[in-house]
Amino acid sequence: MILPLALPQTYTYAIPTEFLAKVKPGCRAEVELKNKKYAGVVKSIIDKEPGYQTKPLLNVLDDEAIVYPQQLQLWQWMAQYYMCTEGEVMAAALPAHFKLSSETILLYNEEAGDDFSHLGDEEFLVAEALLIKKELRLSEVQQILDINHVYPVIKKLIEKKVCLVWESLDERYKAKKENYVILNPAFNNEEELSKKLNDWKGAPKQMELLLAYLHLEKQEADVLQTELLKKSGATAAQLKGLTDKNILWVEKRSMDRIKTLPRNVEIDFEFNEAQQQASDAVIKSFEDKAVCLLHGVTGSGKTQVYVKLMEQYFKAGRQVLYLLPEIALTAQIIRRLQKHFGGNIAIYHSKFNDNERIELWNKVRTGEIKMVLGARSALFLPFKELGLIIVDEEHDASYKQQDPSPRYNARDAAIYYAHLFNAQVLLGSATPSVESYYNATNDKYALVELKERFGGINLPAIDIVNVRQVAQKGKVMISPQLKEAMEQALDGGKQVILFQNRRGYNPYLICGTCGFIPQCTHCSVSLTLHKYSNKLHCHYCGSQYPKLVTCPACGSNNWQEKNFGTEKIEEQLEEDFPKYKVARMDVDSVRGKKAHDNLIQLFEQHRLDILVGTQMVVKGLDFDKVSLVGILDADGLLSFADFRVNERAFQLMEQVSGRAGRKNAQGKVVIQATNVKHPVLQLVQQHDYKTFYENEIINRKEFFYPPFSRVVLLTLKHKDKNTVDNAADKLAALLRQDLKDYIVGPAAPVINRIRDQYLAEILIKLPKEPGMSMTYKRVIRNHINLLQGEKMYKSVQVIADVDTN
Numbered sequence: 001m002i003l004p005l006a007l008p009q010t011y012t013y014a015i016p017t018e019f020l021a022k023v024k025p026g027c028r029a030e031v032e033l034k035n036k037k038y039a040g041v042v043k044s045i046i047d048k049e050p051g052y053q054t055k056p057l058l059n060v061l062d063d064e065a066i067v068y069p070q071q072l073q074l075w076q077w078m079a080q081y082y083m084c085t086e087g088e089v090m091a092a093a094l095p096a097h098f099k100l101s102s103e104t105i106l107l108y109n110e111e112a113g114d115d116f117s118h119l120g121d122e123e124f125l126v127a128e129a130l131l132i133k134k135e136l137r138l139s140e141v142q143q144i145l146d147i148n149h150v151y152p153v154i155k156k157l158i159e160k161k162v163c164l165v166w167e168s169l170d171e172r173y174k175a176k177k178e179n180y181v182i183l184n185p186a187f188n189n190e191e192e193l194s195k196k197l198n199d200w201k202g203a204p205k206q207m208e209l210l211l212a213y214l215h216l217e218k219q220e221a222d223v224l225q226t227e228l229l230k231k232s233g234a235t236a237a238q239l240k241g242l243t244d245k246n247i248l249w250v251e252k253r254s255m256d257r258i259k260t261l262p263r264n265v266e267i268d269f270e271f272n273e274a275q276q277q278a279s280d281a282v283i284k285s286f287e288d289k290a291v292c293l294l295h296g297v298t299g300s301g302k303t304q305v306y307v308k309l310m311e312q313y314f315k316a317g318r319q320v321l322y323l324l325p326e327i328a329l330t331a332q333i334i335r336r337l338q339k340h341f342g343g344n345i346a347i348y349h350s351k352f353n354d355n356e357r358i359e360l361w362n363k364v365r366t367g368e369i370k371m372v373l374g375a376r377s378a379l380f381l382p383f384k385e386l387g388l389i390i391v392d393e394e395h396d397a398s399y400k401q402q403d404p405s406p407r408y409n410a411r412d413a414a415i416y417y418a419h420l421f422n423a424q425v426l427l428g429s430a431t432p433s434v435e436s437y438y439n440a441t442n443d444k445y446a447l448v449e450l451k452e453r454f455g456g457i458n459l460p461a462i463d464i465v466n467v468r469q470v471a472q473k474g475k476v477m478i479s480p481q482l483k484e485a486m487e488q489a490l491d492g493g494k495q496v497i498l499f500q501n502r503r504g505y506n507p508y509l510i511c512g513t514c515g516f517i518p519q520c521t522h523c524s525v526s527l528t529l530h531k532y533s534n535k536l537h538c539h540y541c542g543s544q545y546p547k548l549v550t551c552p553a554c555g556s557n558n559w560q561e562k563n564f565g566t567e568k569i570e571e572q573l574e575e576d577f578p579k580y581k582v583a584r585m586d587v588d589s590v591r592g593k594k595a596h597d598n599l600i601q602l603f604e605q606h607r608l609d610i611l612v613g614t615q616m617v618v619k620g621l622d623f624d625k626v627s628l629v630g631i632l633d634a635d636g637l638l639s640f641a642d643f644r645v646n647e648r649a650f651q652l653m654e655q656v657s658g659r660a661g662r663k664n665a666q667g668k669v670v671i672q673a674t675n676v677k678h679p680v681l682q683l684v685q686q687h688d689y690k691t692f693y694e695n696e697i698i699n700r701k702e703f704f705y706p707p708f709s710r711v712v713l714l715t716l717k718h719k720d721k722n723t724v725d726n727a728a729d730k731l732a733a734l735l736r737q738d739l740k741d742y743i744v745g746p747a748a749p750v751i752n753r754i755r756d757q758y759l760a761e762i763l764i765k766l767p768k769e770p771g772m773s774m775t776y777k778r779v780i781r782n783h784i785n786l787l788q789g790e791k792m793y794k795s796v797q798v799i800a801d802v803d804t805n
């Protein structure tokens with residue numbers, strides 16, 4: 001059994017005879033561990049007694065497995081590869097409603113109403129208690145029912161939507177609700193349904209309405225009550241007649257759950273020659289390679305290549321998963337794919353509430369849903385006949401989960417998962433990760449290139465402006481050159497995107513008299529001034545502080561504002577370009593998915609002229625009227641102390657540049673920098689990914705970084721600085737006994753305290769010897785356990801991050 005806990009092992013339970021027929025791998029079962037109850041997932045069934053006392057399982061919760069063997073394999077692989085436990089992977093993989101434990105809090109679902117006549121006796125008791133108390137712990141449910149086996153009751157109540165599980169609380173009040181009509185599942189069976197229709201007596205209008213419903217349901221996945229009544233010309237009373245007969249049900253649901261789109265496929269474009277060749281090459285490559293990297297410049301039509309490929313797999317009856325780095329940022333791609341695939345493509349991400357997630361989960365499991373678009377967590381869906389995974393923008397760092405465990409990279413895990421199905425993987429990017437490009441040029445993956453933009457438009461021309469010359473003091477925000485280019489673009493009816501990787505107003509303040517810089521009291525980080533709140537914010541722990549009037553160090557009142565964030569740029573633009581509409585896109589301005597979508601739509605519809613933003617403006621967006629892009633502070637991108645700094649900077653700049661001049665005419669990019677001779681800037685200017693890669697790979701080899709080694713970053717955390725430093729010294733010494741030269745550090749990271757915890761890091765660069773990776777990781781794990789076994793270091797937290805980025 002796998003339990004949803006960070007426990008290192010799996011557990012064995014005895015199967016009472018009554019459950020023998022029912023229990024299968026992939027089913028959930030209720031078990032007890034240390035006086036608490038959990039719904040765990042059965043991993044495997046063994047015939048022999050293990051030679052120690054086993055407790056019996058208490059209940060089997062599912063008739064059918066909720067996950068396939070491939071999921072169980074994926075979890076196990078992830079746990080080993082990313083140095084975490086299968087329980088942690090399971091906890092990340094399953095929607096909350098599948099995870100029950102004594103600690104689970106159940107909430108009364110306000111939408112359920114108070115008519116509980118359809119419930120069984122035990123369900124009824126719990127529902128009544130929920131109605132009164134609004135929330136119950138599972139342990140309280142146990143007391144109410146006074147029986148031991150409450151999980152099956154809870155499961156029914158969840159299925160009947162009387163209760164919700166706590167985790168989904170935030171989602172409850174947001175979405176707008178509409179009435180949907182569904183067929184009583186009893187009639188999903190063809191035979192039952194035709195019997196009902198053949199035996200029909202009287203009420204011909206109701207019969208007509210039912211037939212209209214069946215017709216509509218075929219075209220659209222979900223049937224809206226209003227639409228059904230309109231299309232059938234029936235009345236609400238006739239519908240009520242059918243619901244009274246318990247043939248149709250009416251359900252209140254949020255609008256944006258599963259999209260009510262017709263299930264059409266419409267491919268309304270033709271490839272150009274380059275795309276055709278690329279597409280043929282991809283398909284050919286899948287004959288002998290499982291993974292293909294599509295390296296296509298921005299605007300070359302990679303998405304179109306994906307679309308036709310998806311269509312092929314879809315027609316062959318295979319399932320397709322389309323992964324995107326961050327779903328919240330992708331209303332545009334959703335619209336594009338829905339245009340082609342309608343209701344055949346479902347969208348899955350963590351922002352959806354749990355009922356929706358479970359519904360989709362089951363539809364993917366049965367194979368009803370063939371195409372899914374999702375962010376990294378969609379990888380955990382139980383595909384039945386997976387044929388293809390597309391990893392769009394495969395270089396993107398947000399494929400890597402940072403926190404909590406499992407700290408997996410969805411791109412890499414996708415390759416493993418696909419292999420379990422003999423499925424193919426298409427990685428796509430204009431700026432591939434160094435790792436993927438290395439694999440593609442070393443014959444591990446196939447490589448297919450698209451070198452030109454669709455429509456033959458040239459990639460944007462890039463001006464690098466030296467802002468040092470213009471600078472008197474402090475950084476120049478908008479250089480005269482950029483301003484002029486903006487005026488030209490805007491006066492010509494075009495749009496402009498400005499990119500700055502810092503949000504807020506001023507990244508930091510400094511006392512002009514004594515040099516004091518306000519810092520967070522919980523983190524070793526300088527505070528950012530935000531105008532909208534008029535407060536100083538810590539971007540690491542979220543603390544906010546009132547603006548300082550006098551300097552706490554010298555008492556003077558002489559603050560200098562240093563550097564500039566998106567807020568300040570926005571303010572300046574409003575002053576400089578009063579005729580034009582300016583909008584800002586960063587996590588402060590777009591809280592929630594809707595705000596972000598709205599902003600993108602406004603920009604798309606040309607109701608905004610200038611968009612200034614952080615990383616968010618970079619991601620794969622396709623606007624046709626943007627002719628100019630400004631990168632305001634390239635130095636900032638090139639100054640991180642990280643082995644991936646050049647790669648990240650190149651990718652970011654090339655990607656933002658890629659937003660300029662995608663249609664109609666060549667675009668222009670202005671990059672502001674002081675270190676204008678920086679080789680990465682020169683290569684961005686020439687759009688020369690290959691040379692960038694060739695330079696970079698030499699460095700990686702010389703310093704034994706990925707793809708030549710596999711990095712594991714250990715981060716130690718403790719509230720006491722000495723303790724964490726000593727622990728890090730000790731752990732590094734232990735590791736050196738076995739892994740000698742592979743150990744770098746320990747060292748304090750640049751930001752060495754976050755949320756009152758001091759940090760220390762040890763970097764391990766493991767050689768890529770076939771078959772050794774698991775052994776090395778076991779060695780590392782053992783040493784961590786040894787360290788934490790010592791009394792003084794017991795409370796030191798050690799986090800292992802494999803393939804850190």
Ligand code: ADP
Nearest residue numbers: 269270271272298299300301302303304454622
């Ligand atoms: P990429 O994903 O490589 O950046 P896109 O797929 O977004 O490129 O294509 C850029 C633009 O060109 C999009 O607006 C797309 O609709 C258009 N486009 C690309 N290929 C075709 C095609 N074969 N027919 C029509 N439009 C195309």
Ligand code: ZN
Nearest residue numbers: 511514551554
């Ligand atoms: Zn001072």
Ligand code: ZN
Nearest residue numbers: 520523538541
């Ligand atoms: Zn802080």
